[in-house]
Amino acid sequence: MRYPVGIQNFEKLRKEKFLYVDKTKLIYRLVDEGHYYFLSRPKRFGKILLISTLEAYFSGKKELFEGLAIYNLEQNWLEYPILHIDLNTANFKEEGSLFAILNDYLCNWKKEYGKSK
Structure with a gap:
């Protein structure tokens, strides 16, 4: 079993057989209970x-x-649209840069998921 030093992608961890401490029961509870959470x-x-x-x-x-x-807790395994915003590498020195970044995300999601009213 290999240690996943520096690997932060779940799919890569699982497909390449890295050691993974299973916390998915907690993830299921977090999702199933249906409340708002701030994860810090x-x-x-x-x-x-x-x-x-x-x-x-x-x-x-x-x-x-x-x-x-x-794997055994979830019965439906539905697919949902994923709206992931990563601002880690963004440069906010220019005026309007946050607006531009968020607009890019919105445009990409519109292409991927379609437009609805």
Whole structure:
């Protein structure tokens, strides 16, 4: 078993057989209870991996969760649109840059998911 040093992508972790500490039962509870949450964790504590795991879950990628707790807990494995905004590498020095970045995200989602009123 290999250690996933520096790997923050759930799909890569699972497909390449890296060691993964199964917290998917907690993820299932978090989603199933249906409340609003603010998830705060210190630096280097797996925030990006958690988001990547949630993306795989909401994308309906059941095969990635085989052997994990959530695999048997979830009965429907529905696919939902994923609206992921990553502002980590953005440059906000220019006026209007946040607007431009968010507009790019919206335009891409419109292309991917279509337009509805």
